[in-house]
Amino acid sequence: MRRLFQSVGLIFLCSMANEASSQVRGVVIYDGAVTELRTPSPFTQSKDLWVTLAELRRATGFVVKPQGVCRNELCFPLPKQRKGDFLVQRGKVTWFNLSEFAGLVNQPIAHDEKLAAWYFGPRPEAQNDYLATLEAPNFTLPDMNRKLHSLSDFRGKKVLLITWASW
Amino acid sequence: MPGWQTFYHELKGKNFEIVSVAQDTGGVKDAGPWIEKANPEYAVLIDEQHLVTKLYSMVNVPTAVWINEQGKIVRSNEVAFIDDRFKSFTHMDAAPYLDGIRDWVAKGERSSFALSEEELRRRLTPVSRDRLMADVEFSLAEYLYHAGHGPEAIPHFKEAQRLAPDNWNYKRQAWLLSDADRDYGTNFTKEVQKLNGKPYYAPRQMPEPASKPD
Numbered sequence: 001m002r003r004l005f006q007s008v009g010l011i012f013l014c015s016m017a018n019e020a021s022s023q024v025r026g027v028v029i030y031d032g033a034v035t036e037l038r039t040p041s042p043f044t045q046s047k048d049l050w051v052t053l054a055e056l057r058r059a060t061g062f063v064v065k066p067q068g069v070c071r072n073e074l075c076f077p078l079p080k081q082r083k084g085d086f087l088v089q090r091g092k093v094t095w096f097n098l099s100e101f102a103g104l105v106n107q108p109i110a111h112d113e114k115l116a117a118w119y120f121g122p123r124p125e126a127q128n129d130y131l132a133t134l135e136a137p138n139f140t141l142p143d144m145n146r147k148l149h150s151l152s153d154f155r156g157k158k159v160l161l162i163t164w165a166s167w
Numbered sequence: 168m169p170g171w172q173t174f175y176h177e178l179k180g181k182n183f184e185i186v187s188v189a190q191d192t193g194g195v196k197d198a199g200p201w202i203e204k205a206n207p208e209y210a211v212l213i214d215e216q217h218l219v220t221k222l223y224s225m226v227n228v229p230t231a232v233w234i235n236e237q238g239k240i241v242r243s244n245e246v247a248f249i250d251d252r253f254k255s256f257t258h259m260d261a262a263p264y265l266d267g268i269r270d271w272v273a274k275g276e277r278s279s280f281a282l283s284e285e286e287l288r289r290r291l292t293p294v295s296r297d298r299l300m301a302d303v304e305f306s307l308a309e310y311l312y313h314a315g316h317g318p319e320a321i322p323h324f325k326e327a328q329r330l331a332p333d334n335w336n337y338k339r340q341a342w343l344l345s346d347a348d349r350d351y352g353t354n355f356t357k358e359v360q361k362l363n364g365k366p367y368y369a370p371r372q373m374p375e376p377a378s379k380p381d
Binding site: 029032034108109110111112114115117119120121122124127128130131133134135136137138139141142143144149151152154155156157158159160161162163164165166167 | 238
């Protein structure tokens with residue numbers, strides 16, 4: 001999880017502009033990756049973000065299992081009494097409340113209602129866990145020629161990391 | 168950047184690297200001309216999402232972090248100018264910081280500029296809920312801006328600025344992407360005046376160089 005958050009260097013912004021917007025009911029940005037939601041939702045009145053299990057997997061990598069909502073070795077159990085807050089069956093489709101789940105795992109969300117865009121940030125543990133090890137958070141970013149470089153490529157050397165801006 | 172290239176040239180034979188990262192939503196369009204002009208030998212990366220700002224809890228540029236051979240932080244966020252051109256802003260000389268880097272490159276852990284884990288833990292603190300919320304608002308704003316929704320991005324940039332009022336990167340970047348006075352009711356000059364003598368950059372806490380006469 002930490003590695004995923006920290007290695008996100010590029011956001012793939014083009015997909016939204018290229019697709020016909022009529023069928024897109026929303027956009028999820030999760031770990032920096034953009035996913036369009038296209039399955040017509042029965043939850044049009046809800047303030048929450050309900051996604052199908054296929055959308056959940058595509059957008060976040062998480063899968064609903066008996067033991068909880070899991071990605072690789074990471075699993076978040078759903079509170080037994082509140083299962084209905086997260087999972088709802090409509091016809092043949094199981095829907096998952098992704099914004100409620102973010103609340104459960106303390107994940108910050110920014111939402112633009114008009115454009116139906118949802119941005120999911122790192123959980124506090126992911127953001128803060130370098131404080132335990134004092135390891136410099138890794139990142140992967142492109143240079144002018146779009147060649148990707150990771151901070152970890154420079155292991156074995158002393159590094160002066162320095163930020164600047166054109167503004 | 169030309170100054171940093173000279174500095175890099177001086178130290179690169181001593182197992183030392185500079186990793187320079189532009190915090191620019193405008194990407195190559197905005198940062199590119201600066202990089203082309205300086206054309207340094209060290210890596211210059213372009214960070215359209217201000218990822219490094221978020222990961223390292225930076226609030227300003229230029230900000231530098233020292234990282235050792237094992238990938239551990241040795242000194243956390245500090246203002247890092249190569250010369251005194253902006254001294255009226257920094258109220259700090261560039262030279263002691265650069266000498267500190269030289270000392271660290273020569274002596275490693277034994278350098279008095281390398282911070283203890285205890286001191287680093289004092290300086291590096293967990294981010295608040297507000298800060299995490301500011302980051303996602305800023306990120307959503309950037310996404311919307313890139314997706315062609317510049318006007319819709321503004322309320323989210325504003326929310327990020329409200330939640331992280333000390334973060335100049337979040338202010339200045341947003342102002343650059345539109346008309347600051349029109350859309351934000353302010354601008355850089357006005358905001359700097361509002362500081363009313365408070366420092367724009369956090370003062371450094373560095374040991375006094377031993378050779379200094381006073």
